[in-house]
Amino acid sequence: MPTVFVVANQKGGIGKSTTATNLAGIIGRNHKTLLIDADPQGNSTSTYNAQIEDVATLYDVIIDSDKLPISEAIQHTENGDIVASDPLLVKAEKMLDGELEGFYRLKDALDNLEGYEYIVIDTAPSLNIILYNCLIAADKVIIPVTADSYAMQGIQQLYDTIMSVKRRQNKDLSIAGLLLVRYSGRSNLERETRDNIENIAQKMDTKLFKTVIRECVKTKEAQEAKKLLIDYAPKCNTCLDYLDFVKELKIK
Template identity: 35%
Template sequence: MAKIIGIANQKGGVGKTTTAVNLAAALGVLEKRILIIDADPQANATSGLGVEDVQYSTYNLLEHSADTRVCIKRTATPNLDIIPSHIDLVAAEIELVDKEDREYMLKKALASVRDDYDYIIIDCAPSLGLITVNALTAADSVIIPIQCEYFALEGLGKLLNTVKNVQKIHNKDLGIEGLLLTMYDSRLRLSNQVVEEVNLHFPEMVFETIISRNVRLSEAPSFGESILNYDAESKGAVQYIQLAEEVLLKNENLVKN
């Protein structure tokens, strides 16, 4: 049965979608069966994987207006499927409000495909609305990207409180998979200060892998490719493979224990 991991941070520009796409792609390259769910109306994960002609999307999934398998599309990356997003997803935030069990719609929709994959990665919207709550309710754990720049910890407390609230009300088993430091530049004192600060305050939560600023990594989405497809030798590709290996090792150890 797939482990479901949400990638969430309500602060924009932290490398959330970059992480969702490239962690999913790296896990696929490591021969795991992966489904990525684009739960952001901006649909950047969808376009970043070169998916076009979206007929069924996460909107249909949340509305239960289409079978889950109908919403799944193949990508050019080995072992990686996607449920794409569409601007229509904006409407779901409003349409779900009056529905019973509105926080559980995504969890119910994914139940039928969990056995088809090893990992399901959810790219959450940069907000703490109902769609993100659906993602956290469906997830086993969450990865929180934090950029190594000014105001790095801004909003982190609010997101951790949201996680606690979801744990209390909807999903008691939701865990923190880890905090992921992104956009790191070793030449900048600020980047190094952020790394020190995050490790000081959250020593048990931080991934060892740090994602550096990388031109090839920022170019890849405009070509509709993950960094593993676009430039497998780049620093960004190597680091996301390292992150994927870290995630796999952590979860293999959990199973053993």
């Protein structure tokens, strides 16, 4: 069975997609890895240069009544294997409404997938039924946070959601940790916030990862060039930090 990581935080623009693509890209060098884009905005899909027209996407796997096997929605790109998202995913709530197994669609799909050691799921900034699908299918949640004064806004809600899924649908789910991303290290406020985040992580019975992901302009450039950072700028701070992060996850 693969290890399934979900990258989640219901705030937008935090660094979820950047974390998911770097994680999948780096792990993917040594292990058979699948990235799943569960955000209708499709930033990971775009970075991986995957298609959304005339191809099967996550939508077909979990929303469509035909329920295509997920293996048929995998695109093999230069950056790695991905199940692309589709803007139609925004309709998920309505389409799965009243479906008794609506929360288990992704889990069922992954239970029937073979050949992958790691799966990384990028999520949308919301606590909707798609996120539940991801949490129910997952082993570990990685929560990226930034060190600004609003950083921890909404984290309690995310925590409550994760704990509720753990109690009811997926007892093996755990929070791998909070990951401080887009860190400039320039301000005192950032350093103070970091201590604060550490305290909150402890209260959530998890940890703040030791690795801190620093900012680098190459990150955005790589995304625009539709390349993995590890290929585009392997020596930039952000890339070096994500490499350390994968080591901290004890993945070789």
